[in-house]
Amino acid sequence: MDTNDRSLTFGFLTTVDSPTHGVFGGYLVVDTTGRPLEFHCTTPVKVSRAQQILYGATLPGHLHGRQIGANLLAEATSRPVAVLIDAETLLHVRPHTPLPVGLVHRSEPAPSTPRDDEALVRFGTTVISLPADRHADVIDGLTALAGAVDLSEPFERIRAAIDEAQRH
Amino acid sequence: MAREIQRATPTGGGSHALRSAELSLPPVSFRPAWQPEGLPSPRVLRLPLAGSTPAVASVSLLDALPKVSSFRFPRASAAPAALAAPPRPAAAPAQPQAAAEPAVRRPDRPARTRIAPPGDVVRMEERLWFLLQPDLESLLRSCHLDFPRRPFPFQLEGMAFLMPRHAAVLADEMGLGKSMQAISSIRLLIHAGEARRVLVVCPKGLVSNWVRELGDWAPEIPVAVIEGDPQRRRWQWALSDVAVKVANYESVVRDRELVAELKASFDLVVLDEAQRIKNSASQTSHAIRALSRRRSWALTGTPVENSADDIVGLFEFVAPGHLDERMSPRALGAAAADHVLRRTKDKVLKDLPPRLNRDERIELTPEQRETYRRAEEDGVLRLAEMGRSATIRHVFELVLRLKQVCNFDTHSGESAKLDCLKADLGEVQASGRKALVFSQWVETLGKLEKELAPFGALQYHGGMSTAARDEAIRQFKNDRRHSVLLLSYGAGAVGLNLQFSQYVFLFDRWWNPAVEDQAVNRAHRIGAAGAVTVTRYLAADTIEERIDEVLRKKRDLSELILSQSEPSEAGSTGLTVDELFALFRLPSPSRSAAAA
Structure with missing residues (x-):
């Protein structure tokens, strides 16, 4: 991978849980310097108590993986090097996309041992779980991006943008 | 119709009354032969033959996909190749490593200075474009821009204020580094490809000061001073491969017709000691306002030197027609608020010697x-x-x-x-x-x-x-x-x-x-x-x-x-x-x- 290639892009996917509106989804695509190229956000999805009971353990997969995650990724025109997420529930998007999806660990301390089929890679202070069979493909690109921005930072931008969209 | 066998209340004497409401048959009293006289009357049960239809509550499934709003932004244009900063080794945090060693607690979250959208930006797409930009520290890092001295947080905030604005007054108290903030913002705009022709206008005595400061804070940016005889000045005004030109107020007034003749236009005009144009009727103000420009920034420690009219005069350059001399001081303040940033030493420099x-x-x-x-x-x-x-x-x-x-x-x-x-x-x-x-x-x-x-x-x-x-x-x-x-x-x-x-x-x-x-x-x-x-x-x-x-x-x-x-x-x-x-x-x- 040519990390000087200015056409490389990276995706950041997250959800925002609003007590009044429901769950919003936001997806930001940036270039190698961290500048925004695309932004997609969903209307909020409000899950009732009955739906929670009916979907049971399958709810996160359906809501975060299919309804929000896959829906947002489908709208993007860029094909990013990887999609980074910051919540485990969003790992459910993996079955819906061919793109490598990496989990940025926000909790402290970050895990020190990977789960099955995962590789843990540290970029400075940020630790990311990547699919073990794909992580070699994306490390160079993510290293280049980490030279420009803290890899946990773009999620803050998405939250600010969703907040702005709500107020608008 | 629901049928009902209605049992009558006991009529006494051990006899039973049975009637059909539907058939309206007269009640018949009898005593069965097997029932001995004097036994207690049996209780009569009433049984509905058909009940009401039960209510059905349906729980909708999460089938419909939520609506998605999409925004796409153009790629930032590259800075001129001549301005490329020398390559530096990647910052230490960018080196990946297997996270096999015991995880250590992360250091404190680094400071992040955000570029907020100006108040006069109303289109959702434009507001999001500002909000989705990396923080200022990341922008500087990605452009490989170093500073001779580490800027104070309030100076980074000043840059985050100036950069997105087409009309801005940086009115920090004297000594807080207005020129450094302006130069660093100019530098970032040039590297982002958002400005290619910048004019700095300052008092004559400060031209050499500006050239020195530009050399310190933006060493890779080509600078030209507009000075000398008319022929030389004509050539300097016409120069196209110089990113920043520095002129004094007198030159701008003197060369007013020349600038118009050359159709010189600027992506940004920065006025230092901008109180010089507070009198909008003055020749200086007229000449400055006649400059063709996309962005107008004014730097002054005293935006209101003598009267409220001063800031109105200043805004005739920054945002013509935005303020009116007839406005009350409160209305002036409110109208100017989004365009003016004013900090005082006692607020931002707690450590400045007394x-x-x-x-x-x-x-x-x-x-x-x-x-x-x-x-x-x-x-x-x-x-x-x-x-x-x-x-x-x-x-x-x-x-x-x-x-x-x-x-x-x-x-x-x-x-x-x-x-x-x-x-x-x-x-x-x-x-x-x-x-x-x-x-x-x-x-x-x-x-x-x-x-x-x-x-x-x-x-x-x-x-x-x-x-x-x-x-x-x-x-x-x-x-x-x-x-x-x-x-x-x-x-x-x-x-x-x-x-x-x-x-x-x-x-x-x-x-x-x-x-x-x-x-x-x-x-x-x-x-x-x-x-x-x-x-x-x-x-x-x-x-x-x-x-x-x-x-x-x-x-x-x-x-x-x-x-x-x-x-x-x-x-x-x-x-x-x-x-x-x-x-x-x-x-x-x-x-x-x-x-x-």
């Missing part, structure tokens, strides 16, 4: 006092004789004459202030420190230079060439034999960085405290090594004390507007016509006219 103010009340020498008394009596008498024909100019001349006597006796040459200053400077010199002495008059500076020769006094004023002034600064800064720099308020109050001086003396007072503050802030600014002592000389029982009293009582309108407060009275921070006449207890011409 400024110690010391008012020195000086008794004139007997001979000086006598000269002063005669001059005032004669002057007031003359004004009284002139009656209503006395004008502001006559009063002003008398004030200036009296102030000069307060400095030096015009007959004997005596000066109580000079005696005091010599004593003070003796201490300054003995401690190896440096001092700045300000006066309104170049003539006074000349006298002081002779008298203060033992202190190696140097002069700095508008009558000197730029080269001579630069040389005076260089000597004062580097040569220990020169412990005093004598400056005029006009030339020395703005733009100079003299923070290695610990003492400031105001030999005489300026009309406006804001200008005095600017003078003091040459020393009391970022980089000041220790406390700065400011000594203001006031000749006792003279016009100087009366002026000081008037100014002290006046409200600071600048702060009122910038804090969006309503002042209790409108007015200016300088002296009005009424106030000038009142200094001599003379009726003001305006009041006389009103009374008539």
Whole structure:
């Protein structure tokens, strides 16, 4: 991978849980310097108590993986090097996309041992779980991006943008 | 219809009544043969043959996908290749490593300065474009831009304020680094491909200062100074491969037609000491406003120097028509709020050494006092004789004459202030420190230079060439034999960085405290090594004390507007016509006219 290639892009996917509106989804695509190229956000999805009971353990997969995650990724025109997420529930998007999806660990301390089929890679202070069979493909690109921005930072931008969209 | 077997209440005597409501058959009483007489009547149960239809509650599934709003942004255009910063090794945090070692607690979250969308940006897509930009620290890192000194957080906030704005007034108090913030913002805009032609306009005496600061804070940006004969200036105005041009106000006025003829246009025009255009009717203001530009930034420590009209004049350049002279100070403040950023040292520089103010009340020498008394009596008498024909100019001349006597006796040459200053400077010199002495008059500076020769006094004023002034600064800064720099308020109050001086003396007072503050802030600014002592000389029982009293009582309108407060009275921070006449207890011409 040519990390000087200015056409490389990276995706950041997250959800925002609003007590009044429901769950919003936001997806930001940036270039190698961290500048925004695309932004997609969903209307909020409000899950009732009955739906929670009916979907049971399958709810996160359906809501975060299919309804929000896959829906947002489908709208993007860029094909990013990887999609980074910051919540485990969003790992459910993996079955819906061919793109490598990496989990940025926000909790402290970050895990020190990977789960099955995962590789843990540290970029400075940020630790990311990547699919073990794909992580070699994306490390160079993510290293280049980490030279420009803290890899946990773009999620803050998405939250600010969703907040702005709500107020608008 | 629901059928019902209704059981009758027992009729007594052990008989039962059974009837059909539907058939309306008459009740028949009988006693079965097997039932012995006298047994208790059986209870009758009523059973519905058909119930009501049960309600059905359906739970909808999460089938419909939520609606997605999409926004796409153009790629940032690359900076000119000539500006490419030398490649640096990737920052340490970018090196990936297997996270197999025991995880350590992350260090504190790094500071992030966000670029917020300006208030006048209303389109959702544009607002999101600002919100989705990386923080300023990341932008600087991704452009590989270094600074000679680490900027203060408030300076990064200043850059985040300037960068997205097409109309901005950076009104930080003197000494907080307005030029550094502007230069760094220009640098980022150029590297982002958002600006290719920038013009900086400043007072003549500050051109070399700007060139030096541009070299420090944006060394890779090509800079040209517009100066020299007309042919040379024509060539410089027409240059297209220079990112930043620096011109003084006089050049812009002089070359107004030339600039129009060349159709010179700029992505950004930055005005330093922008209070120069506060009078929108002036030639300078007209020439500046005629410059073709996309962005307009004004830098000034005193956006409201004398009256609320000043900021209106400033906005005629920054955002024409946005403010109106008829607006109340509160309305002005509210309308200007999103375009103006004002910080004061006490708010943002908690660690700046203190400024110690010391008012020195000086008794004139007997001979000086006598000269002063005669001059005032004669002057007031003359004004009284002139009656209503006395004008502001006559009063002003008398004030200036009296102030000069307060400095030096015009007959004997005596000066109580000079005696005091010599004593003070003796201490300054003995401690190896440096001092700045300000006066309104170049003539006074000349006298002081002779008298203060033992202190190696140097002069700095508008009558000197730029080269001579630069040389005076260089000597004062580097040569220990020169412990005093004598400056005029006009030339020395703005733009100079003299923070290695610990003492400031105001030999005489300026009309406006804001200008005095600017003078003091040459020393009391970022980089000041220790406390700065400011000594203001006031000749006792003279016009100087009366002026000081008037100014002290006046409200600071600048702060009122910038804090969006309503002042209790409108007015200016300088002296009005009424106030000038009142200094001599003379009726003001305006009041006389009103009374008539």
